[in-house]
Amino acid sequence: MSNWIEVCPLDEIDEEDVIPFNHSEQTFAIYRCPEGEVFATSGLCTHERIHLADGLVMNEIIECPKHNGRFNYKNGQALGAPVCEHLKTFNTKVENDVIYLELNTQ
Amino acid sequence: MNSMLIIGAGEAGVRAALKLRELNSSVPITIIEMEKGDPYERPPLSKSSLTAELFEPKNIVTKAQLTEQHIQFIDGVLVESIDAQAKQVTLSNHKKLMFDKLLIATGASARTLPFANASEEDLEHFVFTLRTASDCQRIRSKVLAGQKVVLIGAGFIGLELAASLQAQQIKVTVLETQPRILQRAVPEAVARILHQAHHQNGTEIKLNSSIENVTFDHQARITLSSGEHLDADWLVVGIGSIPNINIAQQAELEIDNGIKVNIQMQTSHKDIYAAGDVCSFPYTVTQQRVRLESWRCAQEQAEVAAQNMLGGRKVYDLAPWFWSDQYNLGLQMVGLPLGATHSVTRLLGESSCLHFEAHSDGHLLSACGVGVGNQIAKDIKLAERLINQRKTVSIEELADPYVKLKDLLKK
Secondary structure, three states: OOOEEEEEEHHHOOOOEEEEEEEOOEEEEEEEOOOOOEEEEEOEOOOOOOEHHHOEEEOOEEEOOOOOOEEEOOOOOEOEOOEOOOOOEEOEEEEOOEEEEEOOOO | OOOEEEEOOOHHHHHHHHHHHHHOOOOOEEEEEOOOOOOEOOHHHHOHHHHOOOOOOOEOOOHHHHHHOOEEEEEOOOEEEEEOOOOEEEEOOOOEEEOOEEEEOOOEEEOOOOOOOOOHHHHHHHEEOOOOHHHHHHHHHHOOOOOEEEEEOOOHHHHHHHHHHHOOOOEEEEEOOOOOOOOOOOOHHHHHHHHHHHHHOOOEEEOOOOEEEEEEOOOEEEEEOOOOEEEEOEEEEOOOEEEOOHHHHHOOOOEEOEEEOOOOOEOOOOOEEEOHHHEEEEEOOOOEEEOOOOHHHHHHHHHHHHHHHOOOOOOOOOOOEEEEEEOOEEEEEEEOOOOOOEEEEEEEEOOEEEEEEEOOOOEEEEEEEEEEOOOOHHHHHHHHHHHHOOOEOOHHHHHOOOOOHHHHHHO
């Protein structure tokens, strides 16, 4: 069963940027890529659980604000030391200029 | 078959081993480490490792993971000597190991003071330094709320410790001989914000204070050259470090502050490399030789060394990056201000600023920022790219908080 939750209006995220989003004890990072598409990953870096939303987005890469762990936010892939564990990703959609995130259903 | 030998399982040693394995699935790799146990990250030792309820070092890798990668890990053993000509090392257990390529990643040791009046026992009870997991555990075992502790040196170790101890209801006094904190490390605007945070959190920082004498009884009694006395339950000395160059010196490798390497991380012996806190290297932007203590530098240099040990010709030419956490503030800096002619500060609020240093030709040389949490992280990362891509910038734009660094990068 799909479980879509509303995140925020699309224009709250700059292009090639990221914001944090919290929903019932879970924290996410929501990205808008340079082409305008929206992506979502779990919010915390897999290295030291630092929130990624303070990190830098360049193209399809998010770099952790602390220790430079890099991930491809489109597929969650960890891109080398100090991170080796991939990021969890979530489906997103934009309807009427509002971003929605799909929570994983068990 | 070529064999790769690494001395030291800190950040540099371990990263080099992992990189070697990533690039070559069959070359024999051995790491020798004098401490016992899994290799661990050092930066948390003055931060979360001190304040966490349980002491749990953050492992870089575990022994099991090294075994999985077919990396031989010999811990609790010291390398006593290197025979550079025979390409062989002698260990404290009297074994000898041959190598084709060697990486020295022995790091640095904490500098301390002579404490002329102290017995071995006094030093054991009252005087601490912080460099290793066991140093951290020794300090943890001393911590009791309500104590008075004196930290000698307002460098990063001293100030991070001050914040961590203050959080545990210890009354902390930091002594510094210089007229301000982090005198050589960070620009004044950044230091001022950090100093203010220490003050607000109840840490006393005494500047321009040199120690005349320390005596030990049930407490440590410090006499300053001003004549003032301070009593402390214990002391931590944080006055910098000394590179661990003994075996390199004895092997007659060239030394200049640390083990001298070229931009390929190669020492004066073609088959011996060095990386991390133990080496001094030519900083490619200004050609000045520097020795740095930076977690990420250690990583990046080790990866360059690893590639070259396998016959590559990589160079280390990145802007070094460093961070510190104190209370709720995060500091980050990138690049080195060597040769800077212009400097400018971007004020971002009461407890946040970014400071830039540039060359008169418009090349950005360094950026240092402080702010709540990771507030300045993005800007420092952008500054890092501006430096590494040798972009030219205008001082006016750097000073203007409304100019986005990302736009400067895309110019």
